[in-house]
Amino acid sequence: MRVLLVTEIPSPFRVPLFNALAERVELRVLFLAERDPRRPHYRVHADEMRFDYRVLAGWELARGGRWLVLTRGTRSEIRRFAPDVVVAGGWNQPAYWAARRAAPKLAVWVESTLADERPGTGVLERVKRRFARGADLVIVPGRASRAYAQALGVEDRRIRTAPNAVDTSVFAGAAVDRSGRPEPTFLYVGRLDAEKGLDVLLEAFREVPGRLVLAGSGAEGDRLRGLADERVQFAGPVDRDDLPALYARADVFVLPSRSEPWGMVLNEAATAGLPLVSTDAAGAAHELIEEGVNGYVVPVDDVLALRAALDRLARSEDLRLRLGAHSLEVAGRFTPELWADAVVQALKPAPVPSAG
Numbered sequence: 001m002r003v004l005l006v007t008e009i010p011s012p013f014r015v016p017l018f019n020a021l022a023e024r025v026e027l028r029v030l031f032l033a034e035r036d037p038r039r040p041h042y043r044v045h046a047d048e049m050r051f052d053y054r055v056l057a058g059w060e061l062a063r064g065g066r067w068l069v070l071t072r073g074t075r076s077e078i079r080r081f082a083p084d085v086v087v088a089g090g091w092n093q094p095a096y097w098a099a100r101r102a103a104p105k106l107a108v109w110v111e112s113t114l115a116d117e118r119p120g121t122g123v124l125e126r127v128k129r130r131f132a133r134g135a136d137l138v139i140v141p142g143r144a145s146r147a148y149a150q151a152l153g154v155e156d157r158r159i160r161t162a163p164n165a166v167d168t169s170v171f172a173g174a175a176v177d178r179s180g181r182p183e184p185t186f187l188y189v190g191r192l193d194a195e196k197g198l199d200v201l202l203e204a205f206r207e208v209p210g211r212l213v214l215a216g217s218g219a220e221g222d223r224l225r226g227l228a229d230e231r232v233q234f235a236g237p238v239d240r241d242d243l244p245a246l247y248a249r250a251d252v253f254v255l256p257s258r259s260e261p262w263g264m265v266l267n268e269a270a271t272a273g274l275p276l277v278s279t280d281a282a283g284a285a286h287e288l289i290e291e292g293v294n295g296y297v298v299p300v301d302d303v304l305a306l307r308a309a310l311d312r313l314a315r316s317e318d319l320r321l322r323l324g325a326h327s328l329e330v331a332g333r334f335t336p337e338l339w340a341d342a343v344v345q346a347l348k349p350a351p352v353p354s355a356g
Helices: 015-022 074-081 094-102 122-134 143-151 168-174 198-205 221-227 240-249 264-271 303-314 317-331 336-347
Strands: 002-007 026-031 052-055 057-063 066-072 085-088 106-109 137-140 159-161 185-189 211-215 232-236 252-255 276-279 295-298
Touching: 002 015, 002 074, 002 094, 015 026, 015 336, 026 074, 066 094, 074 094, 085 094, 085 336, 094 106, 094 122, 106 122, 137 143, 137 336, 143 159, 159 336, 168 240, 168 264, 185 198, 185 240, 185 264, 198 211, 198 221, 198 303, 211 240, 221 232, 240 264, 252 264, 252 303, 264 276, 264 317, 276 303, 295 303, 303 317
Parallel strands: 002 026, 002 085, 026 052, 085 106, 106 137, 137 159, 185 211, 185 252, 211 232, 252 276, 276 295
Antiparallel strands: 057 066
16 A cells, blocks of 8 residues: 655654554655744654655745645645555645645544644634545544544544554653652643643642652743742753653653643653643543543643642652553553554555445
8 A cells, every 4th residue: 555644744753653654555755844943842853764755845934823834746746656545644734735636535634632722713614624524534543533523524434543652662761660769750741831731730739749840941931930939840842862861750740731632742651651640631641541540630720630639649659650550551552553553454445345
């Protein structure tokens, strides 16, 4: 099977998935750009990319948190490669619409959820519905995104699930023995922006024993520093290669987001053997967290519920170690290989009923 995948950039989170897919199908990836100006900390790991890819020529426009890439050559690349199926990484770039027109069969990759805090105009919502409903298949990472696709009017029979994963070889080394530490360290990794709910985390953490490390940068950085006490460390942006050491020093991972289509950091933290605490806004929380088994899911903006979950973990090393061990078990179900297997199964042609 020949598969052409169109997506924005070579994100470090996606490269292991594409590598695994390339071992199963004849794959070519079209990137719209090498970098996203909204994600300056992403480093391109070209040496790790073991699949055929092209970066399309074009121009970029960035304004108000939105990024538009005007590329050329999408349809000619599709004609030359002659794929059996084209997978579009979204609907919000002109190249996706060019791919839609040229694809013999179209699958669209949808990660948004009903809790995703990315408002769109009525026109944009209608455009999104048109794109999703016109695809032959919609591939989602989990239940929250499936519900969103259904809300767009996509029939359930056209939705397939391929759970997101991270490179376990990168993060598994962070699964260290955490027993006997004098105090627990809570960790957050991501942007320091309003949608991440870090103001709620800082308020909840005031009465919780231990330390809190916030790794990342963003528009809310200065305000959050003003809300933090002396037990909170701002680590700044951390490159992927330095993340395992950060996870190894942590005892609990927390994701307090108000909006989080998936949340790959939950995959990373589970692979590192950490208990997980997340709001129910994160798509990954519904797949990766088993309540009370390897972590806790709390409502968005609920300071008391978040504080209770953090405090419970802060006061019991036995609980942290037990939940962290279960996170490792859960992480084994979310690997690049299993993602690629699910994508291949989704893209296979439907069997033709036998005559008679």
